[in-house]
Amino acid sequence: MGAAETGLIDRLLQLPTLQAGGWLLLCAALFSALQMLTPHDRDQPLVRKDAWLDAFYWLIGPAVYAGISTTIVIAGFWLIFGGDVEAIRHYAVNGADWAADVPLWLQVILVLVISDLYMYWCHRMFHGRTLWRFHAVHHSAENMDWLHAVRFHPVNYIPHAMLSSALILWMGFAPAALMVLVPFNYLYSSMVHANLNWTFGPLRYVFASPVFHRWHHTGPDEGGSSNFAPTFPVLDLMFGTFHMPQDQKPGKTGLVEQDMPATLSGHLLYPFRKRLPGGSVAAVEQS
Ligand SMILES: [Zn+2]
Numbered sequence: 001m002g003a004a005e006t007g008l009i010d011r012l013l014q015l016p017t018l019q020a021g022g023w024l025l026l027c028a029a030l031f032s033a034l035q036m037l038t039p040h041d042r043d044q045p046l047v048r049k050d051a052w053l054d055a056f057y058w059l060i061g062p063a064v065y066a067g068i069s070t071t072i073v074i075a076g077f078w079l080i081f082g083g084d085v086e087a088i089r090h091y092a093v094n095g096a097d098w099a100a101d102v103p104l105w106l107q108v109i110l111v112l113v114i115s116d117l118y119m120y121w122c123h124r125m126f127h128g129r130t131l132w133r134f135h136a137v138h139h140s141a142e143n144m145d146w147l148h149a150v151r152f153h154p155v156n157y158i159p160h161a162m163l164s165s166a167l168i169l170w171m172g173f174a175p176a177a178l179m180v181l182v183p184f185n186y187l188y189s190s191m192v193h194a195n196l197n198w199t200f201g202p203l204r205y206v207f208a209s210p211v212f213h214r215w216h217h218t219g220p221d222e223g224g225s226s227n228f229a230p231t232f233p234v235l236d237l238m239f240g241t242f243h244m245p246q247d248q249k250p251g252k253t254g255l256v257e258q259d260m261p262a263t264l265s266g267h268l269l270y271p272f273r274k275r276l277p278g279g280s281v282a283a284v285e286q287s
């Protein structure tokens, strides 16, 4: 194979959609098998009716968001360095000078903890009255499974995930510390949404489990206004929102509102539509 062909293949492999497609196949094989072995709800179908919608989010999201993410990060660098292109380039590749003295494994742990703290509060904000209808899209699947992890309205996803990564880069962490976490993010967010009966036993307070996050996706009269942390439930313990009763199983997931459409355009337009009687905000935090 010639250099031109090799270069083309390399470039194709860099495409966000193709990379996301690889993760989609891997997660489909892994979590479908696990959901058959240890399901939370045995009656839940392995492939739900609206799975195509989430597969679309999964594949198209990375391509759409890649440009937005780069713009946010560069705009921040531009402000930090007052337009010094050389300084921006150096920072974007290596991180801040302090990052050279901190081992990568330690940076990865710090990135995880800082991101989780940021996402905890961002997630709580989206459960407030003003932003709930954007976040309601994520809560809309009645038969929650691993593929549901990617269902986010862009107005929710951009501050939740992209601003979090931008914040880490603006702080000067080595970009490699974020890259190392890409596989972890795919696998962990799919795992907590999967139809699995895992609680992690005594480690339930340390790491978010599928049951921990399933409680979050139940109605507000169950655990819907609790368990906001993506990875570390200790944040919910600290801020008084931990909910994981050991003698109960989480019930039905989904929305109290009955007016969520089952199409992509319907999801995107939902927060801007006039609220129907009985379709008002219901699953918001009671604060
Ligand atoms: Zn939520």
Ligand SMILES: [Zn+2]
Binding pocket: 138, 149, 193, 213, 217
């Ligand atoms: Zn979720």
